[in-house]
Amino acid sequence: MVLIASALFFIAYRSIDIPEPNSEYLTQTTHVYYADGETDLGEFAIQRRDPVGLEEMPDTLKDAVVAAEDQTFWTNEGIDPKGILRAAFTNASGGVTQGASTITQQYVKILYLTQERTWKRKVKEAILSLKIQNQYSKEEVLEGYLNTIYFGRGAYGVQAAAQAYFKVDAKDLNLKQSAVLAAVLNDPNDLDPANGKAARSELKGRYQYVVNSMVEMDAISEDDGNRAYDKLPKFPEPDAEQAYEGQRGHVLQMVRKELLRLGFNEQEISGGGLEVTTTFTKKAMDAAKDGQAAIRPPSLGYKNLHVGIATVEPGSGAVRGIYAGQDYLLSQLNWAVEGGQAGSTFKPFALAAGIKAGFSLEDTFEGNSPFTTENGYTVGNQGDTDYGRPNLIAATESSINTAFIDLTTSMENGPQEIIDTAVDMGIPPAEAPKKDAWGFPTSTPGLEANEQVALGSQTVSPINMANAYATIANGGVAAEPYIIEKVVDQDGETRYDHKVQDHEALSEDIAADVSYAMEQVVETGTGAAAMSGFAWPAAGKTGTATNAADEVSSSWYAGFTAQYATAVMYVRGDGDDGLDGYLEPFYGGEFPAKTWRAVMDTVMAGEEPIELPEPVFVDGEAPEEGHAPYTPPPSPTKTRNTDRPDPDDSTDSSPTGDPTTPTGDPTTPTGDPTTPTGDPTTPTGDPTTQQTQPTTRGTGGQGGQGRQGRQVGRRRRAGHHGRRTTLT
Template sequence: MAPTPLTMPRTRKPVPVHNLKVTRKGKVKKRFFLWRMRRVFYVAALAVTVGAAGLIYVLSQVELPVDPKVAPVEEQTSFICSGEVQANCGASNAMAQLHGTEDRVIVTYDQIPQVLVHAVLSAEDKDFFKHGGVDPMGIARAAYQDLKGDGVRQGGSTITQQYVKQTYLNSEQTATRKIKEAVMAVKLEQQIPKKEILTRYLNTVYFGRGAYGVQAASRAWFGHDVQGLNAGEAAFMAGLLRNPNGADPYRGPMSLKEAQRRRRVVLVNMQKEGYITPAEFKLYSSVSMNPLDPNVASTERFIEPPPKASVLGENVRGKEWGSEYFAEYVRKWLVKEFGTDTVYGGGLKVYTTLDLDMQKSAYDAVTSTLDRPGDPAGSLVALDDQGHIKAMMGGTDFTNNQVNLATGTQGGGLGRQPGSTFKAFALSDAVKQNYSIRSVLPSPAKIDIPLDQCPNGTKEWSVRGGPGGSMSLISATKNSVNTVYAQLMARLSPRSVTDMATQMGVTAKVKPVCAVVLGGGEVSVLDMASGYSTLANQGVSKSPIAVTRVEFPDGRVKTYGPDQKQVLTPIQAGRVTYSLQQVVDGGTGKAAAFGKPAAGKTGTTQNNADAWFVGYTPKLTAAVWMGYPDSLKSMDDVHGIKVQGGTFPAEMWRKFMQSATADFDTGTFPEYPAEELGAGNVLDPNMGTSGVIVSGESSIGATATTQPRVQTTQPQTQTTAPATSTPTTVPPTTPTTTSPPATPTTTAPATGQGTGTGKGKGPANSGN
């Protein structure tokens, strides 16, 4: 029977000869498994070799985007310091801070306290000074801690890796990003020292509350510089690094609990590493001794409340006296000068002119006078003899109303009519054209001046406000007589007067119409202070400045001084000053007298909507305005009286000057012989000149005995003398004389209660 597949004997597949191994006895021995798998191992070895080569290639190709040694400076907070700070302007002495989305102040390694370094290392990377950028053991340790769940959550990344990620990479969770992060960390540590890496990290990492870097964070959370941190504060800050918002006690009970837990864990690690003693651990981890709860009393609170959002930063020094308006004025100037990026991220140190003591004096002078509900607003600007803005009272509530009343339209408000304070510029132009302040002109109760004599828009200029008779420019200034100054404008020309105002410091564009002498234009309080300061500076115009020096982080320094121009000679300025001294020495501004040499001018506009006093001592000039900010509402009944420049504004000016000059010598005005003061041409040969009486002069220019200096805080009632003649269109013709009439036409004092009609805005009043 033939064999079938089922009955056929099985035979093994022949074994290749090269796989056979014969023993000494001649028996065939099979080769080991590893020998049989040699091809697999070969392929695996080849793969490892290729992978290693690829890794080496990657290492060689991954570059740091910027050489860390020449990396651009991180964005830094800029600081604005008031005038008493002359060096080292910074977080501890600044009146205001400016920063964009990142509040950052760069510090060096030596400025970082070791207790903070120890806290950060304990929380983030205890082997930082040992590894080469990547720490495999740290990764394993972090994984173990995360699994246990009893520590600060760790990701295994070293501080170097964290710095690389936040500086050069993004936060995407991919293998490629992690490889690049590790490679770049290794390369970074080959280029710069460990301390430099740690310093950069601590200057850039986010700590919450908009604070980047340890210095900004220390001030945001604790209100003091980083150098003052203790172990408890340092542990709290280190605990913020992984998730700042999640450990902010002010965000609710869960965040409070998390903040307490993180601080304790960091302190535990610090004790393990030997950075703090057990006693210190017990002290700083105690919730009762160092409470994080925001509901505890402010005296016991561990951290500060969150700062209020403000473009000027938190805690503006002197804000209770309105200093925020000045700081905002400086901020706008800085942005215009350097651009937004530099101002908010350039780490500037800005030295300003503001005197906080004078700022308080200005604020108190205004608010103690206008102290009742519904009162008008007031503003005051003071300049010293170097053009420095020493005080700027622009408002009382910057948080809710940022319109700066001191800077007019530039500050977001309305331009205000200056009233008779503009007469000082007409008088300055007159002496510049060599007219004598002794010149006599008629002073009728009303006068009409045709357009061909004085351009004033489209209407004949009708002006009221004179006692009758005639008087010199000195008396007309002292008593603010409108009809005399109307005639003066007709002789000088409006363009000449407005040009003089511009040269003296008024930056507003004032229309050259005749009514401008009675306040027909619109100016700011700063403008008027600037213009009058030219007279205080003996004819030298010095443009107001708020900043004297700006320092940059790289060591560059820019200094600033006022633009200066000799507008009037000293004797010309002296003639105007002499006339304005009479205003304070018994004239419409006698309520401004405060016992030291002073000169100034009152001003009141149409319907008493604006009231002014602008005056100066030899070393300090101040302008005061009051009115309703949003409208031209009449001030007919403020504290029971009708407001004029000689009432509340003069009183506020006096209060300010008394306080601001209490501790320094205001100086004395230069003295000139009477013949020099009165020198010059006459305005009207038919009227001639009066005598210059240094001690005083009557309302019509006649010699008078010295009028006593009156110092009062009470408003003065003004009356208008009845007209003694019919309105005139030209000065009356009388015989030429070089002395005033022997018999005055009237002895009633001029009150300046007339009106002068200008173009566009309508009538503009000028008065006390």
């Protein structure tokens, strides 16, 4: 009988080869770091595992595991014959196969076999264990085992376990900590000390068994054993297992998408042991999260009121911080990426285009409301305010809609020039050249060449808005935004190292003039109240846009210092719901500007104040024929419609009636909120149309204040026949 069994075993031994390891046990955790390359931001893992060499494991750990799991490990042949016979007998009698496997057998079962409990699997386990024993040294087997076995808390291998239980590296484990990790191997879930008094009591019994076994094996002295025996070590509070909670999930999804775009596959990302250094700084990330929390109304929940924030570094395009909105576990919509209608934050692109086309900051444009173009499009200022003939500095400072429409239509092919300038500066085109797989949008829905393009009905993400404003801060040189700085693989080879991709979008002189006009918004214009006392020279622009119900649906403030550009956006619901009566006051100079201030106070802490450039007053060859000389009124005044509060500024998304140029519908996110990487929902409703004539007309204008220059404008005023829209 023994001869027959031996013959069968020999045949089986010859016929069974060592198979390929189970793929999940060859994976390593991919670590994602902040920009310093050291501070953990998050991780991607099929199994959380960080292999370390046997030489990096303390002797106390190796001895404790051998004492707990296989005291004959260093002398046995890799199998437990008695255990195999017991398993066969128990199975034959209808029972369940028992354990008593050696460390080698456990390693084989994990690495090569399934977890089924049959005598056939047990025999195969024994054969493979013998082959492994003959092919690898004991040290190699123990190292593989200790980097593979599950310790609980999602940790595979001793390095992950040391961090999970004690927040130390494996090499720094002491005797007590080593004995605990060896003890929990017996039942990782039920012996977790975080699971209550009963679990801790069970763990203590197993722990004391391990300590006694180490003494019996002469791995430690009796005195050391006595000192360790009575009490378990101290356990830090375990980390929450929600690896994607809060803002971390939003950031990790952006990083995952960017890695895919850069050519890494899912297997490499989730199990390739990559070391990914991002552009995000903890300082800027915390500033965005804390800044919005400090300013947003506490009575308005995170479910409906969404804040999107992005901070970009001029010159490099590095995205340093974002705030995506609600906790990722509750909503996967990232409002720093999805964006909303830009409103008057789009006007600086029209200003830059106008100066490129030959106009000057000192040129004056139509500031009275309403104003009708030759094509019949009528626009109004907020409250139907009259400003006379403001120059472009005053028009930017007070966000005068009529002046920017006059500028747009005074340029040859003005709408397209504005779009081209915006795209050059960092606003993506209307359609991405290829499938949008980046960690941020590469298209701008609604970016259409119509007369009201400067008023911002297109959907822009805070990341792209901040990056485009960073172009102004960087003297007109635009850089591609990016979020991954470097990727190193598990062998230490650099797989990706970012190189700044930039180009000149504006001349340095034009950028200086645009910056100067935007400084007036901060100093005396629509953003002045929120910016009072800000310690660094800054420039910015407020913005609001309205939906089909003539309700303000997005509210913005975007601006920059010499060091950073930040954009803040407030939206509600699906991005097109009204803020009127919900967020009061709802203009860009209020909550968005105050949030920007709170964010940038933290981001800029420790930075030197750097003056923004002086204006050059670039003056080209823009047409002047046909214009009467401008005479400022003796006492410029503003008379506003009192139906609505005095705004910072506000823009509508479309004209009344049927203009001859397309107006486009308001657009929003391109993500599906039900999945982390999907496309956003599309808002309801059409762009706003307002047909009500104002009840009050102003008599003066702001144009008489400050620099005055040549008068520009060839368009019809209200009173001529033409369709009209008053923007709010």
